Amino acid sequence: MPQLEAAIRVEKPEEVVPGEFTLTVVFTNRSSTPASLNTHQAEHPALVLDVRDASDRPVLLPPPSAPDAADLAPGEPIVPGGSLSLTYVGFLDRGLPPGEYRVRYFGEFPALGGSRDDPLRSDWQTFTVRAQRDLPPGLAIPGLKPGPEGPEEKPLLPLPRLLGPVWLYVVRLRCWVWCLLLRWVFLRRCDRVLQQEIDQARSETISDAPPGSEAWNGTYGWHARFLLIADEPNCRVTARVRVRLVGTITPAQRTAWEAAIEAAWNHRFKLCCDCCCPSGMDIVCDIEFVNSGEHQVVNVGTSTTNMSHWGAADTIDVSHEFGHMLGALDEYFTVNGVNYGSGRQPGGAIMNNPANPPAARHYDLVRAGAAALLGHSCSTADVGASC
Numbered sequence: 001m002p003q004l005e006a007a008i009r010v011e012k013p014e015e016v017v018p019g020e021f022t023l024t025v026v027f028t029n030r031s032s033t034p035a036s037l038n039t040h041q042a043e044h045p046a047l048v049l050d051v052r053d054a055s056d057r058p059v060l061l062p063p064p065s066a067p068d069a070a071d072l073a074p075g076e077p078i079v080p081g082g083s084l085s086l087t088y089v090g091f092l093d094r095g096l097p098p099g100e101y102r103v104r105y106f107g108e109f110p111a112l113g114g115s116r117d118d119p120l121r122s123d124w125q126t127f128t129v130r131a132q133r134d135l136p137p138g139l140a141i142p143g144l145k146p147g148p149e150g151p152e153e154k155p156l157l158p159l160p161r162l163l164g165p166v167w168l169y170v171v172r173l174r175c176w177v178w179c180l181l182l183r184w185v186f187l188r189r190c191d192r193v194l195q196q197e198i199d200q201a202r203s204e205t206i207s208d209a210p211p212g213s214e215a216w217n218g219t220y221g222w223h224a225r226f227l228l229i230a231d232e233p234n235c236r237v238t239a240r241v242r243v244r245l246v247g248t249i250t251p252a253q254r255t256a257w258e259a260a261i262e263a264a265w266n267h268r269f270k271l272c273c274d275c276c277c278p279s280g281m282d283i284v285c286d287i288e289f290v291n292s293g294e295h296q297v298v299n300v301g302t303s304t305t306n307m308s309h310w311g312a313a314d315t316i317d318v319s320h321e322f323g324h325m326l327g328a329l330d331e332y333f334t335v336n337g338v339n340y341g342s343g344r345q346p347g348g349a350i351m352n353n354p355a356n357p358p359a360a361r362h363y364d365l366v367r368a369g370a371a372a373l374l375g376h377s378c379s380t381a382d383v384g385a386s387c
Contacts, residue, residue: 019297036075045091060221066343090308138199190276224327247300272387327365
């Protein structure tokens with residue numbers, strides 16, 4: 001039997017707003033010897049909260065942020081008879097369907113108060129979710145692969161490896177001739193500004209986490225939502241994520257979030273789609289803070305634990321979590337069968353190491369959405385490369 005006892009406390013379990021639903025877990029040492037709990041690990045909702053719907057099906061939660069030094073440090077001691085509490089908010093998807101659900105604390109590793117054979121578990125707490133308002137209906141991209149490789153990029157003509165640059169020249173010549181026909185024979189105008197709400201379910205399964213990080217092994221799920229704008233006159237594609245904040249944050253901290261995210265994601269890659277923009281369409285990502293009509297709810301706290309709970313003073317991990325909002329998957333340990341190695345590697349891209357820039361594959365949902373919107377296949381290229 002675990003030394004600790006876990007008890008869930010929910011103040012308002014009826015008609016909750018999923019993006020704001022809050023619960024507290026109180027941990028009490030009922031034994032006669034000191035116990036420990038790694039509160040840094042236990043703060044990640046997806047590692048310890050078991051959520052089920054009315055049919056007892058698991059509700060997937062957004063993935064936890066990559067483990068850092070605090071997550072891997074020894075746990076905090078709890079003296080006999082002592083207790084501590086942790087509050088969880090921002091772990092339910094903003095668009096969770098209305099109905100009855102239940103939740104419990106479930107820690108099956110020593111750092112989380114239990115073990116595989118004898119997990120630390122609380123009683124179930126039932127709650128009901130009300131119907132959501134102001135959630136913009138979005139398009140799901142047909143054929144988008146669930147894995148980290150994203151949808152397949154299809155060139156206009158297959159490129160035999162043996163022919164190399166010669167065949168590439170043939171493909172580009174064909175595209176150039178076709179563009180001339182569209183522009184001068186069929187009078188194709190390049191004045192379209194198209195937009196489409198995107199709402200794409202994403203999921204990932206993390207495995208092979210090393211000792212100390214075993215709790216990260218599991219399956220996670222979320223929705224990537226944003227407004228996609230394809231601007232042909234300005235050769236620009238914008239992914240705009242509207243975020244409603246819950247909690248206390250200063251204007252300077254909010255500005256720092258915005259600056260860090262847009263510096264990480266903007267003007268690094270472009271889309272090569274059609275002849276209206278022969279040099280490509282610059283990819284711009286925009287986070288917009290709103291009071292209603294949001295794509296995502298972000299709860300403000302002291303640390304960043306997932307896509308929906310950000311530390312007010314953090315300007316590093318928030319850029320990684322914004323990547324999830326665009327549909328990018330994690331790239332540490334093994335994700336959907338692809339082994340990326342440890343998290344936070346010095347040379348890892350942003351979905352491995354939040355301090356580093358993104359890679360082209362992290363814009364796959366943006367690219368697939370733009371292709372559907374423009375009616376052309378698109379490929380992603382470095383902003384300084386030729387299309």
